[in-house]
């Protein structure tokens with residue numbers, strides 16, 4: 001933060017202060033910002049409901065939302081969002097979020113400024129980060145048993161969910177592939193079939209896993 005910014009916005013916020021949502025949320029959007037309107041009555045409205053009537057900004061790092069999905073889905077949803085009044089900031093990264101509020105109650109909306117790499121400064125009451133998630137395996141002691149972890153902390157497994165250590169397996173989100181409930185369940189079923197049920201070679205096929213987008 002340069003000195004002029006720090007005079008106006010003395011405190012830089014940490015991520016944990018920005019959201020009161022579960023830390024491992026995953027949404028395909030980079031960031032959702034709800035703008036703080038200037039009048040106190042509109043601010044009250046925003047406090048009650050982020051998504052009904054509040055000015056909303058969506059920052060995405062690329063051209064389109066849902067970048068891993070079919071272009072038809074991307075275009076249709078993006079156009080619809082723009083039509084409904086959401087301000088989409090394409091090819092935009094957030095540089096920092098600051099506030100001039102001293103000791104804010106992080107469980108309630110408070111004034112923040114979102115600074116983008118395009119030089120924009122967007123005032124907001126609520127900022128929702130939706131930038132993906134990874135496994136929190138740092139302090140599990142996994143290193144002590146010698147299990148390989150990927151750079152992002154996910155447990156590395158082979159196609160049979162087996163780690164590099166015999167008799168240690170990983171299924172579900174912690175192994176980092178297809179982070180979906182039915183996938184975790186299916187992988188667990190296959191693994192138990194194989195280990196306890198005598199079903200030789202049973203394993204989950206991770207190809208062509210269907211997904212649904214709620215918007």
Ligand SMILES: Cc1cc2nc3c(=O)[nH]c(=O)nc-3n(C[C@H](O)[C@H](O)[C@H](O)COP(=O)(O)OP(=O)(O)OC[C@H]3O[C@@H](n4cnc5c(N)ncnc54)[C@H](O)[C@@H]3O)c2cc1C
Nearest residue numbers: 022024025026140171172173174178179180181182183184
């Ligand atoms: C916001 C959101 C929306 C989602 N929506 C969908 C959806 O619509 N459809 C879908 O299929 N999937 C959805 N998912 C993904 C789905 O929740 C996960 O894929 C699924 O829960 C993975 O199951 P899991 O058993 O691997 O992990 P989890 O369900 O996360 O279970 C891991 C458990 O381990 C516990 N744990 C963690 N560390 C320790 C420790 N050190 N010691 C003991 N216990 C520990 C945790 O408390 C947790 O109970 C969503 C996820 C999020 C975050």
